[in-house]
Every structure is written in C-alpha cells, then in structure tokens.
Amino acid sequence: MNRETDSILPLELDGVGYAVQGRRLLQGVSLRLEAGTRTIVLGPNGAGKSLLLRLCHGLLEPTEGLLRWGGASGLAEQALRRRQAMVFQRPVLLRRSAFANVTYVLGLLGMPLVARAEAAMAALDRFGLADLAARPARVLSGGEQQRLALARAWAMEPDILFLDEPTSALDPSSTLAVEMAIHDFHVAGVKIVMTTHDLGQARRLADEVIFLSRGQLIEASPAATFFKGPVSGQARAFLAGELVC
Secondary structure (H helix, E strand, O other), X not given: OOHHHHOOOOEEEEEEEEEEOOEEEEEEEEEEEOOOOEEEEEOOOOOOHHHHHHHHHOOOOOOEEEEEEOOOOOOOHHHHHOOEEEEOOOOOOOOOEHHHHHHHHHHHOOXXXXXXXXXXXXXXXXXXXXXXXXXXXXXXXXXXXXHHHHXXXXXXXXXXXXXXXXXXXXXXXXXXXXXXXXXXXXXOOOEEEEEOOOHHHHHHHOOEEEEEEOOEEEEEEEHHHHHHOOOOHHHHHHHOOOOOO
C-alpha cells in the first residue's frame, strides 16, 4: 500500500463531543490528525483520553460534532475501519493460539488462506513471537500479549494505529519492546495516536501533543513547544506533577 497516495488520512474532528444521560464526557473537540506524525494524548485521569481514541476509531459514535476521513474518498465505512487498528491497555485476544489470533484478523480482511499463514508468521517473527506461534494467547506474559496485539495490527497494514496506554501494566523491558515496535510502525509510515500517563514516554515518542482536561481540548502543539512551555495553566500544572482535575 502506498500510504502517501492512498491513505485515509487526515482525520478531522469538528466540534466532537460525547455525552451519557446528559453528562458531557467530551465536548467541542476540533482537531486535525495528519499522516506521518506521532500524536501523544496527555491529560489527568478522567480527562477523556481513552474516550477520544474510541471515538476516532469508530468504537463509539459522537453525540455531537462530526468526524471526517479526508483521504481515500469513496471508501465505505467498513473499508475505512479495515484501514485502522487499535491496541488497548489490556490486549483483546481470542482464545486461540498466537498464530490464530493473527490469521483470524487477516481472514476478516479477505486475505487468501495460503497467504494468511505466511503473513501471520512474518508479523509474529518481526515482534519476536515466532517461537510462541502455537502457544495459547491467554497464557502469554503481559508483554508478550501486547506484542501479539501489535503483531496483529502490523499484519493488517493500517494507515493509522491507535494505542490506549499500551505499556501501563508492563515492566521496563516489556515497555522498551513496545516502544521499539511503535517506532517500527512510525518508520513504516503508520500514523500513531497514543495515550499515556508516562511523561518520559511522551517525551521519547511524541512529535505533537494533545492535552485534554475535563473533557475539553486545552492544547494541541508540537511536542518540543509543549514540553518547553505549555500555554495553559492546566498543562503547566500537569507537567509539574501537580494534581489537575
């Protein structure tokens, strides 16, 4: 796939919000997610970071505002969904082998049976899981499960990868492996949109930062600008380690 000419990006959010029983959990979010950059979403607990990713990925429908995919015009909604992937804090895995977790997704994408096996093994090998291909996914360690989720996403060849706190429950060595995998996606031209509570990780990975607080978009700026001197008081307090509501 030529991501430069056939990408579904950019993704534009225009006044996007989400409410449950009259309670507005996210409101008035307008931004543009361009191809190429690694976008890190920061903010205190309850700010709406995970909710924003779920809305972007299409797992939830906004209760206000619009989301528009700017590229690959004419693609049906189902086709758009197949050009993106999401990895959660706790990987969503099938009760099958590591190998079958990858081939199942490739089958949903319509890949021929013979090609699936080769593509699945290539993805597992890339993320250091080839020797564990036959092992049930449920008995893998936390770090191995997260790498399996990334291998499955890699095999899909997405234009954009959403990651929701992918290393929050991992030890340092597993965290490093996941960050290296994210780097591989980035080098391959995949757009990264990721939430994290780890400021060190954000500094290592971010090209741009989106900062949320109380369900509102407070800042969106290049990472160097944000970490050098954020504009808002909420962001400055957050970087200083103060409690932010």
